[in-house]
Amino acid sequence: MEATGPGARRSTPLILSAPAALLFASLILTPLLLTALLSFNEFEHATGRTHGFTVGHYLAVLTDEYYLEIFLRTFRVAALATAICVIVGVPEAYILSRMRNPWRSVFLLVVLAPLLVSVVVRAFGWSMLLGPEGPINAALVALGIGRVRMLYTEWTVIVALVHVMLPFMIIPVWTSLQKLDPAVEQAALSFGASRATAIVRVVAPQILPGILSGSLIVFGLSASAFAIPGLLGGRRLKMVATVVYDQYLSDLNWPMGATVAVLLLAANLVVMLTYHRVVEGHYRRRLG
Amino acid sequence: MTRNGPVALFFHTLVVLFMLAPLVIVCLVAFTPENTLSLPTRGLSLRWFEAVFHHPDFVQSFWNSLWLALLSATLAVALAVPASLAITRWEFPGRGFLNGLFLSPLIIPHLVLGVAMLRLFALVGATGSFGWLVAAHIVIVTPYVMRLLIAAITGFDRSVEHAAYSLGASEATVFRRVTLPMILPGVTGGWLIAFINSFDELTMSIFITSPSTVTLPVRMYMYATESIDPMMAAVSAIIIGITVVAVLLLDRVYGLDRILVGQK
Amino acid sequence: MSFLELRDITKRYGTLNAVSDVTLSVEKGEFVSLLGPSGCGKTTTLQMIAGFVDVTAGSIRLDGRDITHAKANSRGLGIVFQSYALFPHMTVYDNVSFGLEMQRVPKSDRKDRVEEALGLVHLSAYAGRYPRELSGGQRQRVALARAIVIRPPVLLLDEPLSNLDAKLREAMQFELRDIQRKVGTTTVMVTHDQAEAFSISDRVVVMEAGRITQIDEPYRIYEHPETEFISRFVGKTNMLPGTVQTVNGGYASVSLAGVPVEVEAPGVALGETLTLCIRPEKLRLAGAGQGRLPGRVSVRYFLGSQWLYHIDGPLGTLMAVTPNDGSAPLDVDMPVGIDWSPSVVRVHRGVMAEAPDPALEAE
Numbered sequence: 001m002e003a004t005g006p007g008a009r010r011s012t013p014l015i016l017s018a019p020a021a022l023l024f025a026s027l028i029l030t031p032l033l034l035t036a037l038l039s040f041n042e043f044e045h046a047t048g049r050t051h052g053f054t055v056g057h058y059l060a061v062l063t064d065e066y067y068l069e070i071f072l073r074t075f076r077v078a079a080l081a082t083a084i085c086v087i088v089g090v091p092e093a094y095i096l097s098r099m100r101n102p103w104r105s106v107f108l109l110v111v112l113a114p115l116l117v118s119v120v121v122r123a124f125g126w127s128m129l130l131g132p133e134g135p136i137n138a139a140l141v142a143l144g145i146g147r148v149r150m151l152y153t154e155w156t157v158i159v160a161l162v163h164v165m166l167p168f169m170i171i172p173v174w175t176s177l178q179k180l181d182p183a184v185e186q187a188a189l190s191f192g193a194s195r196a197t198a199i200v201r202v203v204a205p206q207i208l209p210g211i212l213s214g215s216l217i218v219f220g221l222s223a224s225a226f227a228i229p230g231l232l233g234g235r236r237l238k239m240v241a242t243v244v245y246d247q248y249l250s251d252l253n254w255p256m257g258a259t260v261a262v263l264l265l266a267a268n269l270v271v272m273l274t275y276h277r278v279v280e281g282h283y284r285r286r287l288g
Numbered sequence: 289m290t291r292n293g294p295v296a297l298f299f300h301t302l303v304v305l306f307m308l309a310p311l312v313i314v315c316l317v318a319f320t321p322e323n324t325l326s327l328p329t330r331g332l333s334l335r336w337f338e339a340v341f342h343h344p345d346f347v348q349s350f351w352n353s354l355w356l357a358l359l360s361a362t363l364a365v366a367l368a369v370p371a372s373l374a375i376t377r378w379e380f381p382g383r384g385f386l387n388g389l390f391l392s393p394l395i396i397p398h399l400v401l402g403v404a405m406l407r408l409f410a411l412v413g414a415t416g417s418f419g420w421l422v423a424a425h426i427v428i429v430t431p432y433v434m435r436l437l438i439a440a441i442t443g444f445d446r447s448v449e450h451a452a453y454s455l456g457a458s459e460a461t462v463f464r465r466v467t468l469p470m471i472l473p474g475v476t477g478g479w480l481i482a483f484i485n486s487f488d489e490l491t492m493s494i495f496i497t498s499p500s501t502v503t504l505p506v507r508m509y510m511y512a513t514e515s516i517d518p519m520m521a522a523v524s525a526i527i528i529g530i531t532v533v534a535v536l537l538l539d540r541v542y543g544l545d546r547i548l549v550g551q552k
Numbered sequence: 553m554s555f556l557e558l559r560d561i562t563k564r565y566g567t568l569n570a571v572s573d574v575t576l577s578v579e580k581g582e583f584v585s586l587l588g589p590s591g592c593g594k595t596t597t598l599q600m601i602a603g604f605v606d607v608t609a610g611s612i613r614l615d616g617r618d619i620t621h622a623k624a625n626s627r628g629l630g631i632v633f634q635s636y637a638l639f640p641h642m643t644v645y646d647n648v649s650f651g652l653e654m655q656r657v658p659k660s661d662r663k664d665r666v667e668e669a670l671g672l673v674h675l676s677a678y679a680g681r682y683p684r685e686l687s688g689g690q691r692q693r694v695a696l697a698r699a700i701v702i703r704p705p706v707l708l709l710d711e712p713l714s715n716l717d718a719k720l721r722e723a724m725q726f727e728l729r730d731i732q733r734k735v736g737t738t739t740v741m742v743t744h745d746q747a748e749a750f751s752i753s754d755r756v757v758v759m760e761a762g763r764i765t766q767i768d769e770p771y772r773i774y775e776h777p778e779t780e781f782i783s784r785f786v787g788k789t790n791m792l793p794g795t796v797q798t799v800n801g802g803y804a805s806v807s808l809a810g811v812p813v814e815v816e817a818p819g820v821a822l823g824e825t826l827t828l829c830i831r832p833e834k835l836r837l838a839g840a841g842q843g844r845l846p847g848r849v850s851v852r853y854f855l856g857s858q859w860l861y862h863i864d865g866p867l868g869t870l871m872a873v874t875p876n877d878g879s880a881p882l883d884v885d886m887p888v889g890i891d892w893s894p895s896v897v898r899v900h901r902g903v904m905a906e907a908p909d910p911a912l913e914a915e
């Protein structure tokens with residue numbers, strides 16, 4: 001784009017973006033680089049000093065059963081949370097898009113606004129709902145099933161993650177539904193397609209990019225989620241984020257924590273970039 | 289438009305209940321007169337709200353969070369306005385890189401940002417400094433502001449600025465009298481969303497706060513891992529209240545669906 | 553020397569010549585329209601005069617002063633944008649007063665001048681409204697008031713009426729001309745609507761692919777188009793290809809599908825191919841067996857004040873327009889004779905690239 005108007009100089013954009021660029025360079029690029037370097041430092045348990053060069057932390061993380069199990073659990077939990085978000089979020093977005101105003105705006109608000117409530121509050125809410133004295137257990141007792149221990153299990157973490165992540169799934173699907181011409185679905189119905197066929201053959205392919213981008217966000221955020229596993233998984237159910245936290249703030253083994261963090265970031269970026277190359281390229285061409 | 293069938297509406301009801309249940313129970317339990325986390329079956333009481341206001345740590349953290357959110361949202365807007373203008377209106381070398389850099393906090397896990405900043409702060413001797421905490425928060429809320437601003441500036445009819453130039457206005461006047469007022473909804477919306485995100489941020493802050501700069505979410509997290517009493521519910525209810533006010537405000541000035549879902 | 557002079561101005565975007573060697577002189581107080589199809593460079597020309605697009609080559613002089621590279625905010629021109637470009641966050645009054653503020657006109661004078669300008673466009677009662685509370689026509693008039701209130705030496709209008717519905721548009725055309733006469737401002741207007749250009753301009757500049765092809769009074773452009781492009785772009789035209797049979801001084805006999813027709817065509821050679829252009833309203837429809845060519849009514853359209861007929865004949869389909877004088881129109885399938893007076897025929901040498909499809913031209 002040509003910047004028209006008086007005084008459009010070459011240096012203007014650089015001057016305008018310089019303050020933000022400086023801040024981001026010093027608070028994103030520098031610390032990430034430092035952390036990557038830190039992950040190659042040796043760590044003395046006795047003194048807590050870090051120095052030298054080693055790939056030992058990476059070897060340890062990638063071979064140790066303990067870490068492998070945590071990584072596996074994290075990805076399993078994140079994958080299940082993502083799958084449930086798709087199963088719940090996609091139909092919900094579709095239902096919302098077929099509502100009329102004012103209900104549509106009201107329920108969109110109800111479903112999306114929890115996104116803005118602190119995740120600590122929401123985790124706390126779930127710990128009360130699912131706690132031994134909570135209403136769900138009370139109902140189970142009243143039904144004669146008896147108390148079930150739900151806190152500190154993977155399923156609790158998954159349920160709470162779904163609660164936190166559902167808006168992130170609904171938003172992109174909703175957006176792609178908005179772009180969809182309702183006449184197209186009606187056209188399919190007019191050709192004699194059943195409602196289910198119309199949805200599967202006509203609607204679904206068009207919102208698939210939305211579903212994929214939602215899944216990606218949900219998976220990325222779930223895999224690095226901290227508050228939910230921290231409060232609902234407890235010490236027994238460690239996940240990547242809580243391990244990093246422990247390494248940094250209890251064990252004070254920063255290089256090890258840095259290693260896990262770097263691996264988490266790398267995994268995140270690989271997923272994101274793969275998505276961009278495969279999905280975006282493919283669908284941009286087909287759907288414009 | 290076709291209507292939703294009964295099955296769809298039943299499903300929708302379940303989803304809405306699921307989304308609201310943990311928030312509703314928090315608000316209910318906050319009013320319990322008991323000493324344990326329980327529903328207020330025997331009357332309502334404000335004793336736990338009182339307890340919050342007499343708990344110096346929570347009060348201190350609340351003010352920390354408030355100042356932090358006010359400062360970082362304001363400064364993020366101040367940085368994001370010129371940067372978004374540069375990115376949307378000029379073609380220059382490094383534009384794509386800068387755009388990616390400014391939006392990168394959205395895809396870098398906050399946990400990773402937290403440990404990375406902790407490392408930097410330790411090296412420059414800034415651990416526990418409130419100023420550096422503000423800087424860190426600016427970084428994570430700026431992308432939210434930028435997204436709204438870029439949308440606002442892209443959808444902006446340049447000929448309105450041209451009209452002002454043609455009437456003899458200087459560059460500075462055009463910016464002050466025309467450009468800024470026209471992107472003001474984006475700026476205000478961006479400021480509010482930045483404020484909320486900074487106020488709620490836990491994962492990064494937990495690594496870089498010191499006892500004197502602990503924010504409310506960090507304080508609540510610590511408190512919840514150690515003891516569980518209804519005071520936690522009272523704090524949570526207060527936060528939910530603040531969020532509801534902010535959401536209504538946001539809806540007024542910018543339209544919540546526009547912020548969360550993007551430009552229509 | 554003219555008031556506004558463009559000399560050989562050119563604008564290149566990369567390899568594309570959006571505007572090439574445009575030379576145009578506009579006299580003080582004159583109303584000139586730039587007319588041409590989409591993408592021909594009208595807006596670009598106007599924006600170069602306004603100072604929003606850099607001139608690649610050539611010069612622009614205003615009242616003897618070279619403004620080719622002057623900043624847009626120092627030229628003092630009044631501009632009405634296609635999108636109106638009103639300041640959405642200011643009232644009508646503030647919109648109009650903005651330019652005066654920039655010129656540091658004292659507040660008391662400002663008030664009088666804003667009120668005068670709003671009176672001129674019949675919007676005095678709307679001073680306190682915001683643009684979003686106005687209709688399209690009212691917005692358009694605010695934009696006009698905002699541009700003329702600064703008493704600009706030149707008023708530039710970029711398709712100012714294109715966002716209005718047909719009726720309002722016609723009303724605004726005359727109002728625009730009226731206001732321009734009252735204020736006496738030199739005006740350059742861009743349009744792709746020939747009726748608009750013809751009805752309000754002193755002169756019309758026809759542009760094609762970045763170049764000016766004809767500058768003339770509206771009547772002359774219509775009656776004496778200098779190129780086949782113009783005769784086709786401006787109004788509807790029947791194009792009849794034929795071969796020169798005999799040459800006799802400045803006259804030639806052209807065979808149109810075997811029917812010989814005498815035309816004034818100096819300098820043509822025997823056997824040369826010519827195209828005769830005749831406007832539809834200049835064809836006369838007579839009874840069967842009369843006139844120069846036989847034909848048969850294939851379609852008729854009622855246009856209110858006129859009838860438009862498509863007549864099938866030996867030369868394909870011709871368009872003919874007759875005034876609606878109240879008598880019964882011709883019926884479809886009725887055989888007719890087609891006639892015209894020799895003076896209405898315009899002759900182009902060579903074959904037209906493609907004869908226009910009357911059905912498409914009928915709009």
Ligand SMILES: Nc1ncnc2c1ncn2[C@@H]1O[C@H](COP(=O)(O)OP(=O)(O)OP(=O)(O)O)[C@@H](O)[C@H]1O
Pocket residue numbers: 002565568570588589590591592593594595596597744
């Ligand atoms: N900023 C630009 N960069 C590259 N090419 C441009 C630019 N602006 C205009 N053009 C090209 O220059 C040519 C003339 O454009 P211009 O806008 O002057 O046309 P126009 O006659 O006003 O058309 P319309 O009637 O559609 O408004 C077009 O081919 C257009 O694509």
Ligand SMILES: [Mg+2]
Pocket residue numbers: 594595596
């Ligand atoms: Mg144009």
